[in-house]
Amino acid sequence: MTMSMSEVDRLSGRPRIEVRNLTKTFRRVGGEPLTPVDDISLDVGAREMVILVGPSGCGKTTLLRCIAGLERPDSGEIVLDGQLVFSSKKKIFVPPAQRKLSMIFQSFALWPHMSVFENIAYPLESRKVPRPEIAPRVQQVMQMVGIGDLGRQYPGRISGGQQQRVALARALVANATAVLFDEPLSNVDARVREQLRTEMKRMQRQLQFSGLYVTHDQSEAMELGDRIAVLETGRIAALGKPNDVYERPNSEYVATFLGTANIWPGTVTGQGVGGVRITTPVGEMLAAEAAPDGVAAPLATGARKKIIIRPEKIRLSAKPHPEGPNCIQGVVSTRTFTGPFTQYFVQCGDISARVVSMQDSMSEDLSEGDAAYLSIDPRWVRLLPAD
Amino acid sequence: MSDATANESAKLPGLRLQPYSIFAGLLVILILALIAFPIGRMILRAFTVDGHFSFAVVAETLGQEWVPDLLINTITVVVVSTLLSLVIGACMAWLNERTDANLGIAGVVLPILPFLIPSVALAIGWAFIGAPRVGFLNGFLASLPLIGRDGLDLSVNIYTWSGLLWVYTLHGVPYVYLIVSAALRNLDPSLEEASLMNGASLFRTVRKVSFPAIRPALLSSSLLVAISGFALYSLPAILATTARIDILSVHTIRLLRNTYPPRFDQAVVLGLLTLVMVGTIWLLQRKLSAGGRFVSLGGRASASRLMPLGPWRFPARVVMVSYLACASIIPLLALVVVAFQPFWSPNINLSLLTWENFHTILFDNRLTSAAFANSLKLSLIGATLTTAIALTISVYTARHKTWFARVADGLVKAPATISALVISIGFLVTFSGPPFYLGGTLIILALAFIVIYLPSASITVDAAVSQVGDDLWEASHISGAGDGRTVRKVVAPLAVLGLAVGWSIVFVHMMGDLSASALLAGVGSPVIGYAIVEIWDNGSFSQLAAFSTLMCFAITAVVATVIGLARWYGRIG
Numbered sequence: 026m027t028m029s030m031s032e033v034d035r036l037s038g039r040p041r042i043e044v045r046n047l048t049k050t051f052r053r054v055g056g057e058p059l060t061p062v063d064d065i066s067l068d069v070g071a072r073e074m075v076i077l078v079g080p081s082g083c084g085k086t087t088l089l090r091c092i093a094g095l096e097r098p099d100s101g102e103i104v105l106d107g108q109l110v111f112s113s114k115k116k117i118f119v120p121p122a123q124r125k126l127s128m129i130f131q132s133f134a135l136w137p138h139m140s141v142f143e144n145i146a147y148p149l150e151s152r153k154v155p156r157p158e159i160a161p162r163v164q165q166v167m168q169m170v171g172i173g174d175l176g177r178q179y180p181g182r183i184s185g186g187q188q189q190r191v192a193l194a195r196a197l198v199a200n201a202t203a204v205l206f207d208e209p210l211s212n213v214d215a216r217v218r219e220q221l222r223t224e225m226k227r228m229q230r231q232l233q234f235s236g237l238y239v240t241h242d243q244s245e246a247m248e249l250g251d252r253i254a255v256l257e258t259g260r261i262a263a264l265g266k267p268n269d270v271y272e273r274p275n276s277e278y279v280a281t282f283l284g285t286a287n288i289w290p291g292t293v294t295g296q297g298v299g300g301v302r303i304t305t306p307v308g309e310m311l312a313a314e315a316a317p318d319g320v321a322a323p324l325a326t327g328a329r330k331k332i333i334i335r336p337e338k339i340r341l342s343a344k345p346h347p348e349g350p351n352c353i354q355g356v357v358s359t360r361t362f363t364g365p366f367t368q369y370f371v372q373c374g375d376i377s378a379r380v381v382s383m384q385d386s387m388s389e390d391l392s393e394g395d396a397a398y399l400s401i402d403p404r405w406v407r408l409l410p411a412d
Numbered sequence: 413m414s415d416a417t418a419n420e421s422a423k424l425p426g427l428r429l430q431p432y433s434i435f436a437g438l439l440v441i442l443i444l445a446l447i448a449f450p451i452g453r454m455i456l457r458a459f460t461v462d463g464h465f466s467f468a469v470v471a472e473t474l475g476q477e478w479v480p481d482l483l484i485n486t487i488t489v490v491v492v493s494t495l496l497s498l499v500i501g502a503c504m505a506w507l508n509e510r511t512d513a514n515l516g517i518a519g520v521v522l523p524i525l526p527f528l529i530p531s532v533a534l535a536i537g538w539a540f541i542g543a544p545r546v547g548f549l550n551g552f553l554a555s556l557p558l559i560g561r562d563g564l565d566l567s568v569n570i571y572t573w574s575g576l577l578w579v580y581t582l583h584g585v586p587y588v589y590l591i592v593s594a595a596l597r598n599l600d601p602s603l604e605e606a607s608l609m610n611g612a613s614l615f616r617t618v619r620k621v622s623f624p625a626i627r628p629a630l631l632s633s634s635l636l637v638a639i640s641g642f643a644l645y646s647l648p649a650i651l652a653t654t655a656r657i658d659i660l661s662v663h664t665i666r667l668l669r670n671t672y673p674p675r676f677d678q679a680v681v682l683g684l685l686t687l688v689m690v691g692t693i694w695l696l697q698r699k700l701s702a703g704g705r706f707v708s709l710g711g712r713a714s715a716s717r718l719m720p721l722g723p724w725r726f727p728a729r730v731v732m733v734s735y736l737a738c739a740s741i742i743p744l745l746a747l748v749v750v751a752f753q754p755f756w757s758p759n760i761n762l763s764l765l766t767w768e769n770f771h772t773i774l775f776d777n778r779l780t781s782a783a784f785a786n787s788l789k790l791s792l793i794g795a796t797l798t799t800a801i802a803l804t805i806s807v808y809t810a811r812h813k814t815w816f817a818r819v820a821d822g823l824v825k826a827p828a829t830i831s832a833l834v835i836s837i838g839f840l841v842t843f844s845g846p847p848f849y850l851g852g853t854l855i856i857l858a859l860a861f862i863v864i865y866l867p868s869a870s871i872t873v874d875a876a877v878s879q880v881g882d883d884l885w886e887a888s889h890i891s892g893a894g895d896g897r898t899v900r901k902v903v904a905p906l907a908v909l910g911l912a913v914g915w916s917i918v919f920v921h922m923m924g925d926l927s928a929s930a931l932l933a934g935v936g937s938p939v940i941g942y943a944i945v946e947i948w949d950n951g952s953f954s955q956l957a958a959f960s961t962l963m964c965f966a967i968t969a970v971v972a973t974v975i976g977l978a979r980w981y982g983r984i985g
Contacts, residue, residue, distance in 0.1 A: 093886075093890060094889075095886050095889070095890075120430065120889070120894075121886070121889040121890055122889050122890075122891075122892050122893055122894050123892070124890075125892075126890060127890055127891070128886070128887065128890040130883040130886070130887060131883070132881070132883050134881070134883035134884050134886070134887035135887075136884060136887070136888075136902055136906070137906070138905045138906055138982075147888070147891050147893070147901070148891035148892055151888075151891050151892035151893040151897060152892040195887075195891070199891070199892065205890075
């Protein structure tokens with residue numbers, strides 16, 4: 026891998042994967058055309074892990090397969106390590122075998138008739154690496170991912186975690202430009218998934234490969250990604266660091282796809298030192314930050330907005346907090362204990378607010394029917410345009 | 413997502429210019445030439461006189477006084493035996509898939525039988541059983557005390573309409589069974605259970621739910637039987653000739669083989685007539701099955717849901733076992749017994765049994781020994797080439813969803829509807845004379861064999877290839893391997909058992925082929941089918957039996973070895 030590191034350094038100035046205005050349309054037999062990739066542009070930098078996340082049918086897998094060369098886009102460009110591999114204008118289509126990418130499949134796609142060693146050696150043999158160099162490199166990669174002694178085993182006889190390591194070793198052995206992940210954890214059960222995810226994260230940090238990772242699981246996306254791209258029907262709805270996208274969602278779609286959110290309509294009443302004042306069905310609220318990125322800064326009084334508050338940012342108490350703004354009165358309508366946290370729905374007038382309180386938080390434990398006071402730090406009140 | 417969509421990815425250059433695609437494309441063009449050229453020559457020959465378009469040849473042939481009888485006989489045999497095959501095959505499939513009368517492993521073996529026993533061996537075996545006076549069944553009946561020679565006359569004669577229909581039906585049943593049992597396996601048993609729960613009797617359920625739900629399978633299997641029935645040569649050549657029933661395929665080949673000078677023109681017209689009849693059935697099948705794409709219904713439920721037949725269980729099993737015996741063990745046994753007799757006799761005398769016949773056909777008779785060696789060589793090479801071509805094209809059509817791939821797929825399966833007989837006539841009139849001069853060589857036979865048996869190989873290979881998941885291909889492509897390497901290293905090893913089955917089917921057909929062999933082989937390059945026709949014409953039944961026994965033995969040995977090797981190889985992984 027030493028060679029790959031120098032290569033990484035040489036190329037570090039330039040993204041590993043560059044996607045420019047990519048579009049792919051399917052014509053369903055006897056039906057409406059479908060555009061799972063609609064004018065998408067995206068970069069994956071050196072040593073960076075970018076996650077494509079979205080509900081099924083949003084086009085994330087199609088985008089990944091276009092980059093891999095397994096699907097042929099209709100228009101746009103794809104550049105890998107500075108080399109143009111697809112361009113509709115220049116009529117360039119480099120087949121997948123010559124793209125120098127690697128991919129980890131949903132099923133891992135280990136060839137059952139080859140031993141672990143043969144599986145990992147395959148990309149080197151295909152790329153005509155001289156025979157004497159193959160065995161040491163395979164050994165080295167196997168050590169690296171922690172399966173040094175599994176070479177003679179067959180994929181059917183090893184555990185799911187080991188299979189993932191074999192798949193990773195096969196993806197890394199040829200020093201590919203980037204590793205593409207096609208929902209690799211969606212077929213394993215929840216407990217194993219948790220473990221494999223942690224493992225994957227550690228490997229990526231340690232080995233510093235570039236990756237583009239497709240998943241429909243938002244928690245997986247936030248845990249693994251350096252950046253995440255939330256896809257909505259063929260377009261990127263949000264792109265950024267996981268906590269930015271989560272804390273400052275730029276649309277209701279993004280806010281509700283990544284976790285849960287209270288979203289209430291409101292009207293701007295003024296702008297002052299503390300932030301923006303806004304009237305909502307639950308009363309006057311103060312939002313510390315003017316607006317998320319991309320929304321025009323000066324807010325006209327009377328402008329219609331939506332406010333968005335994550336349930337875990339709301340503090341719940343039996344008595345009112347006199348000191349702060351954003352204090353709302355209501356009645357607990359349902360309380361659900363889930364172990365690490367308790368979820369409440371609090372009826373505040375016509376609005377039902379969702380509140381999540383961790384076991385060890387400052388919120389008080391309330392019962393259904395109790396009077397409740399919600400208080401929210403103005404920092405956690407975000408404004409969104411009202412469609 | 414891409415499964416449900418029409419992929420339009422062929423517009424840009426790139427993938428299509430891979431070496432693999434070029435190779436596959438050349439193969440497709442070669443196959444196209446080998447089909448279109450002979451058929452074209454036949455049409456040209458039938459519709460021109462001295463270079464001018466004319467109906468004279470067709471009119472002259474169809475005006476012969478034997479034509480009406482020929483057509484009536486052929487259609488009667490095919491239609492009646494198809495209906496009988498449908499009833500028997502569908503009932504057996506239902507009994508085996510759905511009731512507690514199922515035969516377990518024998519139910520698995522049943523569909524494989526026709527592929528292991530060439531129809532010519534089936535026909536000869538039944539001739540030994542059912543011939544008047546000398547047939548074993550008649551010998552047995554005569555020896556019974558009450559019936560005997562002096563009592564009731566229960567003697568049978570295979571050389572009759574009923575005998576011919578019986579063997580045609582035995583030949584047709586496995587095709588129906590294969591398709592119908594597969595359809596039943598895909599049919600959710602809860603549909604039938606719902607009917608039973610709603611108060612319908614078992615019989616009503618079968619009549620109103622099970623069979624209507626698999627109507628497309630019933631239809632397509634019976635049309636398949638009809639198609640193969642029209643082209644069948646071996647059965648009528650052995651049985652119908654002696655019975656003096658004039659059958660289209662036999663008559664056509666007689667015009668070329670036993671008439672001097674050969675009546676090429678008439679044979680070509682009869683060949684085209686076969687083509688038209690088979691083509692009509694094929695179109696009918698397409699039309700009918702397109703309208704009835706029944707939704708396939710749920711996954712296979714647990715095997716425990718078998719309907720209890722109660723008192724009918726035992727008789728049902730007896731009937732199925734009897735069929736198995738009639739289609740395989742009994743005719744094979746008859747062949748073996750005659751092969752060891754010094755002369756064919758219904759009275760089996762153990763002290764007279766001898767290896768002499770085997771010695772004769774292997775060492776003394778030049779024709780049979782050469783034929784055996786040639787057939788073995790031809791079938792081994794032919795089956796390998798055919799399977800390789802089928803695999804190459806199957807992979808190409810599976811990976812490239814272009815119009816060319818669709819044409820290629822249709823093309824390799826087309827000979828099934830053109831029939832062996834027609835292709836053989838086409839090859840005879842096209843390649844035996846100038847400028848090819850391939851008449852009487854093994855090359856013309858090899859080419860004909862490949863074209864004729866490509867569909868059987870192709871269908872099996874397609875199934876095997878489709879079992880290799882898309883992700884395994886794609887993983888190979890992503891790993892830097894092109895199509896060729898992916899096929900060699902990933903697809904072929906994983907599909908090895910299916911490929912071995914496809915290879916075996918082709919091998920058996922080539923070993924037991926009669927129609928192409930009768931027309932295209934010659935004294936200088938005899939093959940098994942040619943030798944069988946020769947011996948049948950010139951009459952040593954014991955040698956014929958020994959020769960057929962040897963053929964079945966060789967087939968069983970080779971197929972067992974190949975399947976065994978494939979399983980062994982498959983288990984390594």
